[in-house]
Amino acid sequence: MSEEIMNTKAVAKYLGIHEKQVYALIKSKRIPSTRVTGKWIFPKKLIDEWIESNAQKGLGQVREKSKRIEGALLASGSNDPILDMVHTYMKESYPEFYIFSANTGSTDGLKALNKGYTDIAWSHLLEPRTGEYNIPFLPTYLPDVQPVVVNLFYRDLGFIVASKNP
Numbered sequence: 001m002s003e004e005i006m007n008t009k010a011v012a013k014y015l016g017i018h019e020k021q022v023y024a025l026i027k028s029k030r031i032p033s034t035r036v037t038g039k040w041i042f043p044k045k046l047i048d049e050w051i052e053s054n055a056q057k058g059l060g061q062v063r064e065k066s067k068r069i070e071g072a073l074l075a076s077g078s079n080d081p082i083l084d085m086v087h088t089y090m091k092e093s094y095p096e097f098y099i100f101s102a103n104t105g106s107t108d109g110l111k112a113l114n115k116g117y118t119d120i121a122w123s124h125l126l127e128p129r130t131g132e133y134n135i136p137f138l139p140t141y142l143p144d145v146q147p148v149v150v151n152l153f154y155r156d157l158g159f160i161v162a163s164k165n166p
Contacts (some may be wrong), residue, residue, distance in 0.1 A: 006042045014047065055104075070100040075110020077122035082153060110141035121147075 011031075012019040022040075025031035032046040039154070083101065090097060104112065109121035129135040138147060 002053040004044050006044055006047065007039050008042075011042045011047060014044075015051075023066060026036065055108075072143070073119040074100050074102070074117075075109075075120035075122055076104045076118040077120075078106045078124050079103035080122065080124060083122055086152070105116045107137075110137065114142045114145050 008019050008022045008026075012022045015022070017051060022031070026040060027074050031042070032050050033040050033042050033149040034133060035041075055153065068138045087101065090099060102118070106121075109118065110123055110125075112118040113121040123134050123137075125134055125137045126132070129141070133151075134149065138149075
């Protein structure tokens with residue numbers, strides 16, 4: 001079978017779900033599919049578009065919910081553990097202020113900011129040739145936005161071992 005056309009087993013594997021769940025999605029008409037000679041087939045391109053569309057709808061729904069809470073912001077992007085410390089600090093210091101965060105990865109966070117789906121994009125993208133973070137990626141991922149960049153952290157990451165440990 002062509003890599004561009006998938007059967008139910010291939011879609012299940014691609015989505016990381018059980019094949020029975022694929023049939024449930026077909027039955028509820030929630031996944032793009034067609035039947036050819038009794039077999040369900042799925043164009044990979046349509047599945048990819050379906051995934052992206054559902055992800056955008058999810059961010060849109062969170063955005064609508066966050067509008068209901070005055071002073072709430074929606075953030076998406078990196079899931080750097082230190083951001084939990086920022087959330088905790090904000091919650092303790094400013095209990096009336098909310099940040100809802102979706103862990104989408106740095107690149108998708110920037111794309112969501114460009115499309116207006118989010119207020120803040122958490123990002124830590126490294127340009128390996130220059131060693132510079134984030135700035136080189138702004139023209140690519142934020143062509144429609146003039147962002148304000150705030151560098152929250154500079155750090156070296158390492159590890160510690162007991163003395164005389166090779």
